[in-house]
Amino acid sequence: MRTTILFVLALAACKRAETQPPPPAPPPVATTQGAPGSTNLAPLAGLATRLHSEAAQRPAATVTAEQLFAALTQRGVTLATTKQVLAATAQASYCALGVTPDAIAIAVCEYTSPAEARAGKRLLDTRYARLVPDAVRTINGTTVLTVANGSKRPAVRDRVLKTFASL
Secondary structure, eight states: OHHHHHHHHHHHHHHHHHHSOOOOOOOOOOSSOOOSSOSOOGGGTTHHHHHHHHHHTOOOOSSOHHHHHHHHHHTTOOOSEEEEEOGGGGTOSEEEEEEOTTOOEEEEEEOSSHHHHHHHHHHHHHHTTTTSTTOEEEEETTEEEEEESOTTOHHHHHHHHHHHHHO
16 A cells, blocks of 8 residues: 555656756857946946037146157157046046057046146046055146056156156
8 A cells, every 4th residue: 555655656757757847948158258337328428529529628737648649759759549538537638548569558637727636636536546555646737647567667657757747
């Protein structure tokens, strides 16, 4: 009798396992890596307008980004790219970024006054200290220069800093 009950229970258990649907297939694994960051691009909708506005309302800076980039080129510092970047992140009026072929980043931010430039430098020194620990910042009048990733190429970093100070 016991054997019969166990046999019936075992048979019932087998039937239940057969009637259950198979688990869903796992999602496909991406073979290529997509762009990092959010897929919600709505906050970027006004970025072009903001950059245009910053460029149109530039202050009379002590040293402009274009002046520094031209002087660096004359002194043998090659820039692979230059472009305007969002100045609001540095509480500046206008910012531009130049990058050398060996990935030394040269950011130039223009402010309306020397006091605003000092405040901007303090902000950058505190806000981005952990993100870019080897960044060197200096002020020339109403302009703040940041040189990042220059610790492996100190000769280039120092040439950028000396050029900026000479303008």
